[in-house]
Every structure is written in C-alpha cells, then in structure tokens.
Amino acid sequence: MRSFLVNWTRIILVVILVGMFGAVYAQNSVGNVLQLWNVRNNLSGSFQQSADINLWVTNPANISPWSADSTYAVGEIRKHTDGFAYYCEYAQVTSGTFSTDNWTKMWEAAKGWDPIGDATTPFQGIYDGGNKTVKNLYINRKATTASGAYFSDGEDNNGLFGLVQPGQSTDAEIKNLGIINPNVSGRRATGSLVGKSLVPSGSRKKVFITRCYAKPDEVGGTATVSGLGATGGLVGANNSDRKQQVPVIQYCWTNVIVSSTHPTHVGINPDDRPNPYNIKYGGIVGCNETGVTFDSYAWGSVSGGDRVGGIAGCTIDGAIIRCYAIGNVT
Numbered sequence: 001m002r003s004f005l006v007n008w009t010r011i012i013l014v015v016i017l018v019g020m021f022g023a024v025y026a027q028n029s030v031g032n033v034l035q036l037w038n039v040r041n042n043l044s045g046s047f048q049q050s051a052d053i054n055l056w057v058t059n060p061a062n063i064s065p066w067s068a069d070s071t072y073a074v075g076e077i078r079k080h081t082d083g084f085a086y087y088c089e090y091a092q093v094t095s096g097t098f099s100t101d102n103w104t105k106m107w108e109a110a111k112g113w114d115p116i117g118d119a120t121t122p123f124q125g126i127y128d129g130g131n132k133t134v135k136n137l138y139i140n141r142k143a144t145t146a147s148g149a150y151f152s153d154g155e156d157n158n159g160l161f162g163l164v165q166p167g168q169s170t171d172a173e174i175k176n177l178g179i180i181n182p183n184v185s186g187r188r189a190t191g192s193l194v195g196k197s198l199v200p201s202g203s204r205k206k207v208f209i210t211r212c213y214a215k216p217d218e219v220g221g222t223a224t225v226s227g228l229g230a231t232g233g234l235v236g237a238n239n240s241d242r243k244q245q246v247p248v249i250q251y252c253w254t255n256v257i258v259s260s261t262h263p264t265h266v267g268i269n270p271d272d273r274p275n276p277y278n279i280k281y282g283g284i285v286g287c288n289e290t291g292v293t294f295d296s297y298a299w300g301s302v303s304g305g306d307r308v309g310g311i312a313g314c315t316i317d318g319a320i321i322r323c324y325a326i327g328n329v330t
Contacts, residue, residue, distance in 0.1 A: 150267065158190040
C-alpha cells in the first residue's frame, strides 16, 4: 500500500511540474542540416544537437543546380532556378518537373546561411550543442557600397543565430557548441555564432552564451568574421536596454580573424550619438555594451575601424572579467 501511495505521489508531482514547466523539458533533436534549419520554426523551443553538422553546401561555390535529368536521394541539397537552396526530403526519381512536395526551401544560395532569428522574430529558446560542432558555416550578407555615409545594402544580425532575446518568462541560452571554419560577413552585429544578443528594456530575463567556441579545423582551415561595426569572433553585439538584466558570455573562446569589410570608411552613424558606422571589433564580441563577458579568451587577430580590442571593441556600462587575448590587434 505504501509503495502504491508513493508511486501515485510521484505521478501527481510530475503532472504538476509538467503543467507548470512542461515546455522547458520537451527537447527537439537536431542532427542534420534540415533539423538545424527548422529551429527557426520554433524560436522559443528547447533543442539538443545530437551530431556534428556540416554546412559546406552553404558556400555557393559548393552547391550544384537542380536538374530535371537527375535522381535525388533524401538529404541532398540543390539550387533551384529561383536562386534558393532546397533540401530533398523525399527521394525523387527523374521526372522532368520540380515539386515542393519533395523539396524544402531554404537559404538564398548566393548569400549562404540565413541566420536563425531576426529583429522581428528573435530566437528566444535554449539551444544545447551537446559538445557537437557546426562546420563550414558560410554567410555573405555584407554591405557592398564603396562610398557614402550610409550603407543601404547588406544585412544586420548575422551568425548561425541572428538575433537572440530572452522570452517573457524564460532565459534564452546557446551552450556547448563549436563553430568550425566559419566564413561570415555581414553589416552591423555580425559574429560566427550569434549576430546580436539583446535584453529588451522591459525584460526580466537574460541571454546566456555558455561554453561555445569558434576556430579553424586542424588541417588547413580558416575562421573569419567581417562586418561594418559591432563585429566579433563569436558574437557581434552583446547588449541590454535594461541595466538590471544583462546578457552574459561565459566560458567561451575563439581563434578567429576578425576584420572590417570597409576598414577605411569614416561615415557617421546619426543613430549612434553620433559615432562612425565602422566601429567596435573584438576577438570574442564586437560590442559588449551593458553586457558581461567573463572567463573567456581569444587567439585570433583583430582589425577594423574605430574601437578595436582583443576581447571586445566596446564595453560601455558592461564588464570583462578574467579574460585574455593573445592575437594581434590593429
């Protein structure tokens, strides 16, 4: 009888906990390119990476065009005539026609990976890399205008994740993930892992980036990140609009070459008090404004325009604690 009561007590407790926190415990497995892409379909979810993922095909030089004369297996990725990459979800025999019933539309092939989360719909969940890696991430969303104060082309918030914010009642976190051989270029807020981590003014929760790294592979690889302001080897911007709730980068490291896409540009940004657009470059984080970075280190070289640092290019109202950098800073 006692055993029966104990078991029922446990069941009732589990039901109560699931009712209160059920969404926290439900984890989605991420083990291939399609599943990583689909994280954007549940931006407040909890994810566990179960295998290393190679994004080699995000480089437009490595993606082949779809052909009506070919047969495709599940998992193959091809560029269709609309310029987008498509993932083959169901084996397709030679048919001479292209059907979206078999293919999932993904990134614009010429630009590479489309970051998870943006200014309109940020990532607000938990992503646990499980000590796995994402390799050969390619993003080319940089500004190309050669003159003028404002760069009207290009895109902000670039990285594997674009913009990360806490939820209304939960912290957001990305942890235990390695980025290998990133080749990322964007405009403002550009990093290999996260473009921008931001705590909004009304939030009572935080963003944590924990035990993550970015580096080249051991055999002739390269790791580069370039942007036009707020550009870092791991995170572009680590900011808060509410000083009581700061975003945190902790136990992270990088070996990434960080640079400006337009190192001589001196145009003024009227929305930044006013400072140049070409500002804030760091080995870990470009802009650490009202953010905290601790117990982290950087190996790679850093160069850019104004405000360049081995760990961070800017840390107004923020903090850098127990960190070091050994790369060249220009």
